[in-house]
Amino acid sequence: MTKLTVIGAGAWGTALAITARKAGSDVVLWTRHSAHSDLLNTENVNSSYLPDIPLAAGITATSDIRHAAQADILLLVTPAQHARETLYRLKPELEAETILVMCSKGIEQESGRLMSEIMEEIAPSNPHAILSGPNFAAEIARGLPAAATLACRHQELGESLVKAIGLPTFRPYLTDDVIGAQIGGAVKNVLAIACGLVAGGRLGENARAALITRGMAEILRLGEKLGARAETLMGLSGFGDLILCCTSQTSRNFSLGAALGQGDILEEILQERTAVTEGVYTASAICRLAEKFGIEMPICAAVDEILNGGTAVSSAIEDLLARPFRDEKLAGF
Ligand SMILES: NC(=O)c1ccc[n+]([C@@H]2O[C@H](COP(=O)([O-])OP(=O)(O)OC[C@H]3O[C@@H](n4cnc5c(N)ncnc54)[C@H](O)[C@@H]3O)[C@@H](O)[C@H]2O)c1
């Protein structure tokens, strides 16, 4: 039986633990606090992050990183900004053949690095993969149907991962485009904030459709510079996740944007949340990458201005609307 540990017991980590257990893997769920692992083991539910959904029998929680690392596969599911420190904690315990699967969506704020680059930097000899797609944790944990992109450079490795986590209701689609599989998940978080702003500000459905479409052009522009394939960006991890998060209040990024659009204060929204809202941290990293590559990402820039530049929502929207009229072909991809 495949031994699989999920690193990070938030909503997504817990949903993936339930999924992998159903797929037949022997599952351990690691959380950094022993009080949390004790609660998970005694209550059999992750009431802080995924209430009302029982953990499948056979999932054991632990806060012991050494025990957690003793697995064939590690699913890394902390917030993206904590992926580096988590990998450093794991590194001394890793066997060379332990497979690392990054399930977090984001770009490191300080370095502008993708999650795969951080895995390569810290654990260069370990095989690694990316899992990303339109996947709300609660739906997956309930066994509702969904699909995701699973990216790794070797087909055999991909197939073994599909066996460990795939279900008829959770369908991983394989690709070798590791870079492409990360761009959509990171950028859609920022674009979902933008669509939330539009919803909160009651700017209409047309405006949202325009933002999603022009947002897709921003994903394609950044993806091209980073070496991603367009087909991956148009797939589950890109277009699929963009549609999901730009059209649903279930998305934490969308709901944060909606609250901002209604006039709430960023710091107060964040204080009230225990769950991570990745777009808040990835926005500035994306804008720095756009600057480095000399590409325009005006929607991401507007969100970054609102989050980090002190620009009022109304004025950022006015600036976007004042942009010159363009040829769609030239402004697209
Ligand atoms: N929730 C979803 O539906 C979903 C779906 C797909 C991908 N994701 C991605 O998965 C990642 C995790 O999201 P989530 O929804 O599980 O978040 P969450 O906020 O529900 O949980 C995050 C978990 O990480 C832990 N954590 C926080 N800081 C940490 C640190 N410094 N070291 C170790 N652990 C730490 C928290 O205690 C918590 O257990 C994000 O990148 C998110 O974009 C989430």
Ligand SMILES: O=P(O)(O)OC[C@H](O)CO
């Ligand atoms: O709630 P969000 O906005 O973090 O989105 C969660 C997942 O990424 C959806 O695929």
